[in-house]
Amino acid sequence: MAITAQPSADGQELTISIQGRFDFGAHQEFRDAYERVGSSPKRYVIDLDGTTYLDSSALGMLLLLRDHAGGDHAQISLVNCNPDVRKILAISNFGQLFQIA
Numbered sequence: 001m002a003i004t005a006q007p008s009a010d011g012q013e014l015t016i017s018i019q020g021r022f023d024f025g026a027h028q029e030f031r032d033a034y035e036r037v038g039s040s041p042k043r044y045v046i047d048l049d050g051t052t053y054l055d056s057s058a059l060g061m062l063l064l065l066r067d068h069a070g071g072d073h074a075q076i077s078l079v080n081c082n083p084d085v086r087k088i089l090a091i092s093n094f095g096q097l098f099q100i101a
Contacts (some may be wrong), residue, residue, distance in 0.1 A: 002020065003016060011040075016033045018050065025058040045077045047081065059092055078098050079101045
């Protein structure tokens with residue numbers, strides 16, 4: 001599993017890519033990806049293209065990011081979800097809290 005964070009050139013957007021299993025084992029690495037960025041992004045993009053598995057702790061980590069990013073005012077997109085990941089997000093009603101593309 002690998003998590004990478006890439007800020008945009010202007011620092012307004014942070015893209016976090018998750019490869020492999022997104023579970024409790026990724027907790028610290030995921031938090032570091034958005035807490036240790038030198039800027040304060042206005043938008044976050046979570047790229048789940050390489051994510052093979054997502055569990056309830058991953059859902060909790062996404063909610064922690066949402067709180068960190070401003071709660072109801074947060075601009076967070078979950079992109080490139082495979083059908084299994086999309087199904088978990090739909091069952092969890094995450095479409096109410098995040099933009100899912």
